[in-house]
Amino acid sequence: MASPRGLIVGAISHATKELDELRSIVPIAYIESKTRSEFFQDCQTKYKDVEVVFIGISSVYPFDKEFINNLPPKTKFIAFHAAGYDGLDIEACNARGIRVSNTPSAVDAATADIACTLILSAFRNSSQAERNLREGRWRHGVSLGHDPEGKTLGILGLGGIGKAVAKRMHGFDMKIQYHNRSRQSPEVEDQYHATYVDFETLLKTSDCIYVSVPLSKATYHLLDSPQFAMMKQGVVIVNTARGKIIHERALVNALETGKVSAVGLDVFEGEPDVIHPGLLAHPHCTLLPHIGTYSQETMYKMELLCLQNFDAALTKDTLVTPIPEHKHFFQK
Numbered sequence: 028m029a030s031p032r033g034l035i036v037g038a039i040s041h042a043t044k045e046l047d048e049l050r051s052i053v054p055i056a057y058i059e060s061k062t063r064s065e066f067f068q069d070c071q072t073k074y075k076d077v078e079v080v081f082i083g084i085s086s087v088y089p090f091d092k093e094f095i096n097n098l099p100p101k102t103k104f105i106a107f108h109a110a111g112y113d114g115l116d117i118e119a120c121n122a123r124g125i126r127v128s129n130t131p132s133a134v135d136a137a138t139a140d141i142a143c144t145l146i147l148s149a150f151r152n153s154s155q156a157e158r159n160l161r162e163g164r165w166r167h168g169v170s171l172g173h174d175p176e177g178k179t180l181g182i183l184g185l186g187g188i189g190k191a192v193a194k195r196m197h198g199f200d201m202k203i204q205y206h207n208r209s210r211q212s213p214e215v216e217d218q219y220h221a222t223y224v225d226f227e228t229l230l231k232t233s234d235c236i237y238v239s240v241p242l243s244k245a246t247y248h249l250l251d252s253p254q255f256a257m258m259k260q261g262v263v264i265v266n267t268a269r270g271k272i273i274h275e276r277a278l279v280n281a282l283e284t285g286k287v288s289a290v291g292l293d294v295f296e297g298e299p300d301v302i303h304p305g306l307l308a309h310p311h312c313t314l315l316p317h318i319g320t321y322s323q324e325t326m327y328k329m330e331l332l333c334l335q336n337f338d339a340a341l342t343k344d345t346l347v348t349p350i351p352e353h354k355h356f357f358q359k
C-alpha cells in the first residue's frame with residue numbers, strides 16, 4: 028500500500044462497506060502499534076504521511092497533549108468518534124493547527140432513549156423492583172413509585188439530545204422547562220413544548236432535572252451541594268452527559284438525606300473503574316454503564332459520520348461536522 032494518508036486509531040466495525048469504498052480511493056491504515064510508545068514511534072515512520080486521524084476507543088488512550096504532540100507531522104484533521112470531546116485535548120490540537128470533528132446529531136435519538144429509560148425507571152423504581160424479583164423477593168420492600176405524568180422536567184441544555192428528550196417526555200405528559208446559555212427561538216420552544224427558565228428557577232421548580240450539557244470548565248460540578256440545597260424535596264436527578272458535571276459525593280449526600288429521591292445515571296465521575304459506593308448501595312438508583320450510544324444503528328451512524336468527515340478532510344480539505352470551536356475555520 029502507498030504511504031497512508033489516513034489512519035484509524037480504534038476500530039470501524041459497523042460502517043465497514045463505506046470504509047472499504049474510501050480505502051479504494053485513498054490509502055488508509057489501521058493502527059498496528061501495540062503500545063502507546065510504539066505508536067508514537069510509528070507516527071514518525073510508517074504513518075509519517077498521515078493527514079487525517081480517526082480516533083475511537085483505543086489502548087493508546089489518553090488523547091492528551093502528549094498524544095496530540097506525537098501525532099504524525101502532517102496531521103491536519105481528527106475525526107473524533109463521539110459527540111462529547113472532553114476526552115481530547117483541544118488546546119493541544121489548536122496549538123498544532125489540527126481541526127477536529129465530532130459526531131453531534133448521530134447520537135441524539137439513542138442517548139435520548141436511554142435518558143427516558145432512566146427518567147421512567149427513577150420515577151417508577153423499576154431498577155429496584157427488578158433487583159427484588161431476581162433475588163426472589165417479588166415486590167416485598169419495593170417503595171411505591173411516582174407517575175411522571177403532570178410532573179415538571181427541567182432540562183439543563185436543550186441541544187440535540189435535550190430536544191429529543193423533550194419530545195419523548197412530552198409524550199409522557201410531563202411539563203417541559205429548560206435552561207440554556209442562550210435561549211432557543213420561540214419556534215423551537217413551541218415545537219418542543221419547552222418553557223425557558225433561568226438556572227436557579229430550573230433548580231427550584233423541577234420535579235426531575237435532566238443534565239444534557241457538555242463537560243467544560245464552566246460545567247464541571249455544575250450541580251454541587253449549594254445547587255442540591257435549592258432543589259425541591261424529593262427531586263429526581265438524571266444524567267447521560269458526563270459524570271463530572273455532578274459532584275457525586277454531594278449527590279450521594281442529597282440521596283441519603285432524601286433531598287434527592289431517585290437518580291438515573293449513565294455516566295459517573297470516576298468511570299469506568301470507580302462507581303461511588305453510596306450510589307451502588309442506594310435502592311433508588313438506576314445505574315447504567317455509559318450505554319447512551321451503545322446500539323447497532325447508532326454505532327453505524329456515528330462511524331458513517333466520522334467517515335464522511337474523513338472523506339471531506341482528505342478530498343476537500345474541510346470537515347462536515349467540525350466541533351463548535353472550529354466551525355469558523357470552515358465558514359466561507
Ligand SMILES: O=CC(=O)O
Nearest residue numbers: 109110111134320
Ligand atoms: O458519550 C458519548 C458521546 O459523547 O458520544
